[in-house]
Amino acid sequence: MNAITFPKPPPSPEAESLRLEVREFLRVELAGRDARSKAESWSGHDAEFSRKLGAKGWIGMTWPKQYGGHERSALERYVVMEETLAAGAPVSLHWVADRQSGVQILKIGTETQKQKILPKIAAGECCFCIGMSEPDSGSDLASTRTKATRVQGGWLVNGTKLWTSSAHLADYMILFCRTGSVDSTDRHAGTTQFLVDMKTTTGMQIRPVHALSGAHHFNEVVFTDAFLPEDALLGTEGAGWKQVTGELAFERSGPERFLSTFGLVVELMRVLGRDPSERAAIALGRLQAHFITLRRMSRSISGMLQQGLEPANHAAMVKDLGTTLEQEIPEIARTLIASEPTAETTEDFLAVLAHSMLHAPSFSLRGGTREILRGMIARGLGLR
Amino acid sequence: MPEETDMLRETATRVFADHFAPRDLGAVEAGHWPQAGWAAVEDAGLTRALVPEEAGGYGVDPAEALSILRAAGGAAVPLPLAETMMASWLLAQAGLAIPDGTLSVAPVLPGDSLFATRDGDGWRISGTASRIPWGRSVGAIAVLAEGPDGMVVAMVPSGGWTVTISTNLAREPRDRLTFDAVVPRAAVGVTGVDAGQLRRLGAAARCQQMSGAMDHILALTLQYALDRKQFGKPIGKFQAVQQNLAIMASQTAAASAAADLAAEAVGHGMGLTPIAAAKVRCGEAAGTVASLGHAIHGAIGFTYEHSLHYFTKRLWSWRDEFGGETEWALVLGRAAAERGPERFWADMTTL
Numbered sequence: 163m164n165a166i167t168f169p170k171p172p173p174s175p176e177a178e179s180l181r182l183e184v185r186e187f188l189r190v191e192l193a194g195r196d197a198r199s200k201a202e203s204w205s206g207h208d209a210e211f212s213r214k215l216g217a218k219g220w221i222g223m224t225w226p227k228q229y230g231g232h233e234r235s236a237l238e239r240y241v242v243m244e245e246t247l248a249a250g251a252p253v254s255l256h257w258v259a260d261r262q263s264g265v266q267i268l269k270i271g272t273e274t275q276k277q278k279i280l281p282k283i284a285a286g287e288c289c290f291c292i293g294m295s296e297p298d299s300g301s302d303l304a305s306t307r308t309k310a311t312r313v314q315g316g317w318l319v320n321g322t323k324l325w326t327s328s329a330h331l332a333d334y335m336i337l338f339c340r341t342g343s344v345d346s347t348d349r350h351a352g353t354t355q356f357l358v359d360m361k362t363t364t365g366m367q368i369r370p371v372h373a374l375s376g377a378h379h380f381n382e383v384v385f386t387d388a389f390l391p392e393d394a395l396l397g398t399e400g401a402g403w404k405q406v407t408g409e410l411a412f413e414r415s416g417p418e419r420f421l422s423t424f425g426l427v428v429e430l431m432r433v434l435g436r437d438p439s440e441r442a443a444i445a446l447g448r449l450q451a452h453f454i455t456l457r458r459m460s461r462s463i464s465g466m467l468q469q470g471l472e473p474a475n476h477a478a479m480v481k482d483l484g485t486t487l488e489q490e491i492p493e494i495a496r497t498l499i500a501s502e503p504t505a506e507t508t509e510d511f512l513a514v515l516a517h518s519m520l521h522a523p524s525f526s527l528r529g530g531t532r533e534i535l536r537g538m539i540a541r542g543l544g545l546r
Numbered sequence: 547m548p549e550e551t552d553m554l555r556e557t558a559t560r561v562f563a564d565h566f567a568p569r570d571l572g573a574v575e576a577g578h579w580p581q582a583g584w585a586a587v588e589d590a591g592l593t594r595a596l597v598p599e600e601a602g603g604y605g606v607d608p609a610e611a612l613s614i615l616r617a618a619g620g621a622a623v624p625l626p627l628a629e630t631m632m633a634s635w636l637l638a639q640a641g642l643a644i645p646d647g648t649l650s651v652a653p654v655l656p657g658d659s660l661f662a663t664r665d666g667d668g669w670r671i672s673g674t675a676s677r678i679p680w681g682r683s684v685g686a687i688a689v690l691a692e693g694p695d696g697m698v699v700a701m702v703p704s705g706g707w708t709v710t711i712s713t714n715l716a717r718e719p720r721d722r723l724t725f726d727a728v729v730p731r732a733a734v735g736v737t738g739v740d741a742g743q744l745r746r747l748g749a750a751a752r753c754q755q756m757s758g759a760m761d762h763i764l765a766l767t768l769q770y771a772l773d774r775k776q777f778g779k780p781i782g783k784f785q786a787v788q789q790n791l792a793i794m795a796s797q798t799a800a801a802s803a804a805a806d807l808a809a810e811a812v813g814h815g816m817g818l819t820p821i822a823a824a825k826v827r828c829g830e831a832a833g834t835v836a837s838l839g840h841a842i843h844g845a846i847g848f849t850y851e852h853s854l855h856y857f858t859k860r861l862w863s864w865r866d867e868f869g870g871e872t873e874w875a876l877v878l879g880r881a882a883a884e885r886g887p888e889r890f891w892a893d894m895t896t897l
Contacts, residue, residue, distance in 0.1 A: 443880045
């Protein structure tokens with residue numbers, strides 16, 4: 163029997179004292195931030211905020227000091243993540259770099275890459291985007307067609323990446339692409355990861371793709387004979403698949419997978435008041451039960467990461483359960499407060515409800531669709 | 547200590563496996579009392595696991611003790627084990643001696659009250675309480691009663707009540723008892739425990755049992771999906787079935803995490819929030835896991851002959867015992883609203 167269980171998160175007194183410090187910092191820094199902006203959650207972008215967070219030592223927290231890190235525990239890092247999310251802090255500039263790109267560089271990068279990039283990430287001054295999806299390669303990542311061809315002194319890249327969040331703001335992309343020819347016996351073979359300098363690389367065009375809300379978060383990135391120098395290679399040529407799946411494990415287990423619409427719950431509680439109807443109180447209590455359980459599971463994963471484990475199936479479960487909750491929240495809120503959501507309102511609850519509703523569909527797409535995650539869980543159960 | 551937990555649970559699992567095969571479960575439902583099984587459980591010391599060391603227990607962490615019930619739920623153990631553990635705990639809280647044999651607790655519903663009044667040298671215990679687990683068959687009941695100067699616990703031996711038979715969906719006794727007993731002074735003790743705490747302990751116990759039952763239903767269903775062939779291959783090879791099994795596994799894992807939170811709370815002041823949250827979460831998971839377990843088993847799982855129903859019927863019963871999702875969600879929601887949105891997040895991080 164292959165049941166997947168979540169061990170008790172280890173206690174961390176250091177993390178709890180850090181929590182109070184983080185909370186106080188956020189109270190001051192976010193004092194003027196309105197509810198609608200807070201609702202952007204980890205899509206909110208503010209270079210000044212990321213720099214300040216970096217200066218506090220709260221980015222790249224678990225990394226070695228020699229690369230700008232702070233050698234703190236995964237549980238301490240977890241506290242910073244969940245507190246910034248719960249408070250609605252604008253973390254998008256550093257989020258991806260801190261969560262996965264920096265971790266990947268630390269794990270497989272060259273000494274030069276580590277020294278050049280990691281301190282900048284830890285300072286909150288380096289934004290990463292993820293070069294995985296393509297027009298014809300979404301859930302089936304191995305079907306990637308973007309190709310890097312060896313030339314004198316480096317590679318020439320041709321192809322198109324799509325749904326690339328923050329590409330227009332990013333300093334770097336970790337590009338996943340093909341370097342060898344397609345192998346019909348091993349479709350994962352012949353892929354490689356590269357570090358693409360988004361500010362200096364030529365032959366690269368970034369075009370905005372507007373989301374259904376009208377917001378510009380993601381982009382299309384077209385490579386036309388874009389030259390990458392030798393030292394852009396990340397890890398090992400041909401080992402791209404193994405590397406990218408390791409990277410994805412970090413992408414899925416965190417508190418951002420169940421707190422994306424937490425701000426709406428806060429605004430809902432404000433509207434409901436201290437003495438809500440029985441029906442509203444039951445709905446609110448149920449949401450709290452789900453938050454408490456998911457937080458327990460997510461912290462359990464943080465404890466496993468601290469031990470050096472790679473709990474990919476656990477992460478898939480947290481993301482599936484968590485995004486289901488995130489998407490349910492606007493549906494529940496609208497049944498409790500009769501209203502017609504509008505984007506133009508100045509009323510906090512309505513503004514946050516409108517924002518949440520317009521962004522909710524993406525929660526179970528980004529970072530791996532619900533169906534793909536459930537397929538992974540099924541594999542973990544021994545069904546594939 | 548994880549090792550101790552494993553040992554206790556391993557012992558329990560072995561005892562249960564030896565005595566409670568599906569055919570034994572059917573015999574119990576038909577009215578047979580599994581005396582050998584009970585004796586084995588008692589000999590292994592499982593019934594005393596929640597008793598504190600100073601009251602003659604083994605000094606096991608309550609969370610570890612409760613993990614026995616997860617194993618019991620996973621074997622649909624047809625015995626008042628959870629109830630005997632709870633009653634032993636309650637008697638210990640009042641400094642009373644704990645008898646051997648099967649025990650239960652009363653009252654279990656929020657509206658029911660039992661009373662203790664002086665009667666000569668002893669005490670008279672009176673009143674009516676419904677849905678008492680195993681009321682008809684236990685040797686004694688630890689009664690939490692309203693005395694003249696506050697709450698007392700009384701150890702009332704069988705014969706001290708009359709029974710109106712009632713059962714839950716899994717045919718476990720849940721009887722209406724009318725108490726009229728005079729017990730000696732030594733059988734009554736003052737306690738700081740109130741009905742709310744007893745109900746929370748019951749909820750935490752049912753969470754463990756539900757978690758164990760879900761573990762077992764998932765295992766049964768996985769195996770069935772690998773064995774059963776249609777369209778020339780095991781049904782577990784179809785994506786539609788795989789997706790449902792993944793949902794079952796996630797719900798089972800969530801219930802397990804929630805049940806652990808509740809079990810830990812038992813040893814830390816019987817905290818309301820974690821236990822209420824766990825009962826809500828386990829209850830919700832129970833509905834989904836039972837429903838998908840049946841869906842994947844098809845018609846065979848709907849028969850009395852197949853063992854699946856021993857577990858799904860218990861889930862449908864246990865999720866409502868000691869408070870269902872609605873009751874506990876209301877408690878949580880009212881408290882959260884009262885505390886206000888500014889404290890909502892901070893309160894959750896104290897768990």
